[in-house]
Amino acid sequence: MLTQADCLSLWETGRSLHPLDQGVLALRAAFPEVRESIADWPIGRRNRALARVRASLFGAPLRGWVQCNECGEALDFELDGGGLVEGETPGVDAAVTVAGASFRLPTSRDLAAIAAVQDSSEGARKLLGSCCVSGVQQREWSDTEVEAIGATMAAADPLAEVTLHFECPVCSATFDENLDLPAFLWAEMESAARRLLLQVHELATAYGWSETEILSLSSARRDAYLGMVRA
Numbered sequence: 001m002l003t004q005a006d007c008l009s010l011w012e013t014g015r016s017l018h019p020l021d022q023g024v025l026a027l028r029a030a031f032p033e034v035r036e037s038i039a040d041w042p043i044g045r046r047n048r049a050l051a052r053v054r055a056s057l058f059g060a061p062l063r064g065w066v067q068c069n070e071c072g073e074a075l076d077f078e079l080d081g082g083g084l085v086e087g088e089t090p091g092v093d094a095a096v097t098v099a100g101a102s103f104r105l106p107t108s109r110d111l112a113a114i115a116a117v118q119d120s121s122e123g124a125r126k127l128l129g130s131c132c133v134s135g136v137q138q139r140e141w142s143d144t145e146v147e148a149i150g151a152t153m154a155a156a157d158p159l160a161e162v163t164l165h166f167e168c169p170v171c172s173a174t175f176d177e178n179l180d181l182p183a184f185l186w187a188e189m190e191s192a193a194r195r196l197l198l199q200v201h202e203l204a205t206a207y208g209w210s211e212t213e214i215l216s217l218s219s220a221r222r223d224a225y226l227g228m229v230r231a
Contacts, residue, residue, distance in 0.1 A: 024181025101135025
């Protein structure tokens with residue numbers, strides 16, 4: 001799994017990438033033994049792996065906040081990430097059959113292909129076209145068919161979307177938000193990298209050590225030196 005120094009290197013390498021690519025980059029670093037293309041994993045498998053990486057770095061609880069859709073109030077949330085790590089996820093060959101056609105489950109590569117599409121209906125149809133492996137790929141799917149295919153895919157890969165439900169205590173609005181695990185993990189890794197850079201700066205200024213020397217210290221020893229510097 002990743003270390004704090006790995007987070008710093010990943011942040012430097014991937015800071016300008018799209019969140020989808022950042023997620024794949026983090027998984028490649030965390031699981032170097034994997035020979036298959038991580039970008040071709042079903043989204044649920046990717047999300048479970050990201051949850052494992054995140055738990056190893058920051059612990060199981062996921063804490064964050066969202067903005068109320070109605071009044072803009074900041075709403076805190078906490079999610080037990082341990083539930084995201086457990087269980088089985090579909091393999092790369094998993095497929096579903098709906099409306100006379102077979103579809104493989106969406107992957108990071110598929111989501112990247114529609115990332116620039118602004119219209120959600122158009123994006124859903126493009127996604128179905130890229131995932132259709134047998135049947136008529138270029139047909140015009142009706143709204144009912146799109147909904148049915150999406151529901152079947154969601155049932156086959158339930159971790160593909162992590163949906164959080166909110167009720168605003170200020171205006172009483174209720175709404176759902178999807179937890180974007182690649183973006184969530186990357187934001188925490190970026191914060192950790194910036195904290196580590198500040199520690200390196202502080203210890204280098206105090207002792208004249210190089211970045212490599214400071215990063216080679218364990219977290220406990222680095223914290224102990226920082227405590228003495230700040231005393």
